Amino acid sequence: MVGERDPNGDGQGGHRTDGAGRGRGGTDGDDRERAQTDGETEERERFEDVDWDAIDADGKRLTLTRLAALAVGVVYALALAFDLFVAGDDPTVDVALDVPWQPAASTVVWDVTAVDWLFVATLLVGGFALVPLARNSRLREYYWRRFRRHTPAVLSVWYLLGIFLFGTVGTLFVEQPGLNLAAAYQPPVFASVDASVPTECVGPVVDGRCHGTWEYPLGTTGEGKGLLTLAMFGMRVSMQVGLIATLLSIAIATFVGTTAAYAGGWIDEALMRYVDVQQTFPTFFLFLFLAYLYGGSLFVLIVIFGVTGWGGIARIVRSEALQRREELYVEAARASGASTLSVVRRHVVPNVSNSIVTAATLNIPFLVLSEAALSFIGLGDVTLPSWGQTIAAGRGDLATAWWISTVPGLFLFATILAFNFLGDALRDALDPRQEV
């Protein structure tokens, strides 16, 4: 259970922070480009020609993106209020839909949990964070060119995209696997097992061996739950844990890191000392202790990992922000009267975002693994079909039904591997100084 931490992640930066090869083709160009396209000029503008008033006005103007963000935020708040005050303990969504290809009207019942709310918020924030990248095709192509060189990472992205879609959209259309003892211990399709293992073989029995069927492509557990559906719901749990907790961490880390770098003095000292203490305290044991005292749930797990796991990222942000503070463009912005807040928001945070993204991507596999480990030892959320729980459930049947523990384990392994490949490639693509 190792979080690949940046070897350079301690605040001092050490000997690695020489400026050699700091070719950041990134977000500096972003501002310039926007200034150009907004001004609708044909010839290339010089720095002196930039209309700073227009850019300042742009900062306050209600753009389409901001309008969309505002609308989404309002809808989100209203829906949350509805769930809290109107629906109460009842399911949030409970409607009957007439589906043409099914005889009876299928009902959609979805009690949106606290974790679901957080997850939706995370996806919205993530979506809006990608808007600048989506609008700037030159930047997009630059990063894609650098990223494409890593074949495993490109494969990882497609795999993770699949996992993400199956886990979020897919689980909406699939029912949670239920108890079905008649279909217990079915082997995966193309595999066979001695006919005495399953109580009843769903597929054909040839020469005393039960063969798997397409009804349960990955086999079933001892309770007759299809492993494919279990794996899909496991995808949702893993994505929720990884993404929500990481977003929480990033938000806190960015805030603390930039505050420490800009406030300096005793604030910096106090914040970094706090990070020291927090880093010493292993999150795993904190969760163990809290889960014991107050009972563990997925929500508690996510919050604990999000609220205590930002120390390393905060140090990276702080050391990067300290470097950015000395840059000439920051000096220029200051000289033209920009407030500290706007310098941090417009110049520092966008320019350290590369490091943040990389650190975040490497944080996700650690979280996914931790969640699986905790549900494996029975301290996670027992009500949720997570991968770790399914692996634990299959342990007793290893000798007869090998697929129960193996299938979710393979998904878990592949997901963590993919995130690690992705993080490594992003480090190469986004931060040319690091050569690991």
Add this chain to the structure above:
Amino acid sequence: MGLKRYTASRVAWAGVVAGVILTVTFVLLELAPDAQLARVQFQAAASGGNAEAAAEAYAQRRGLDGPLWERYLDYLANLATGDWGWSDTRSQPVSEAILTALPYSLLYTVPAVLVSTVLGVAIGLYSAFNQYTKTDYAATFVAFFGISIPNFWFGIVLLLLFAVHLGWVPVLFDAELARTRTFSLANARQLVLPVFVLATSAIAGTMRYTRAEALEYVRATFVKTARAKGASERRILARHVLRPTLVPLSTILVGDLLGVVLSASYLVEVVFGIPGLGRLSLDAIRRQDTALVLGTTLVPVFVAVIGNLLQDLAYAVLDPRIDYGDR
């Protein structure tokens, strides 16, 4: 600031951290609902007694009736003097239960740490010297494999393969054997898989860090100078690259390795059925033995605090360039 003052300040800092952790755990314990108190009250009410009187008697018996600060001081004093409370489920002092379990954990963690450190550093160095060759890619792949494979699942798969199907190693851990004949072949055989599983996850981190750090020096001017002056490759490796690499590595090795080993021990012990610290802790959690839960989660936390302290000191001793005032 001299080395002595630096050491003193680091030790003092470790003390502060320990104090913070103890205070946090005390507050958490105070705020938690007491399952046992509820049980006592329910029993009293069910047998026709007075629930409140029973609660009071319970509080008095457990020493919970004094003012908060008094209890806090008692709590600190008890922990400091090694009186970690009484384990109800095991009917023995918590410290005794921990000391019985600890050797079983050490049996597989110590070899795993040794193996992963030696191999990790060696492979990392080799990889750095042969950057972008096939062997380097192979080593990188091994590292990714080690980081990514969930060690509890890996343990299960290995057990399935080597114990259930091939029968090379026993499926169940024999604690009696481990206690009486610690240095026997039979004991080594039952420890092979836990050590291997733990080492694969620890080796990967060490290897990646070693490679990254060593790469800094492989192309450094002083290495070129040494090579131009005719120093043998072996001397360059040992003196000019390995030595400076070990400095930042020492910080990672102590801190990260410790974290990996401590949390992994829970999983490894569950999978292989080793009655060590992790199993003790989990059993305590399942059976609601609060004193034992507290003890078994505080031990690794304090090990981590001490590990961090040692890492700071090692850093200062090993690297003469470190400015003591800075860290």
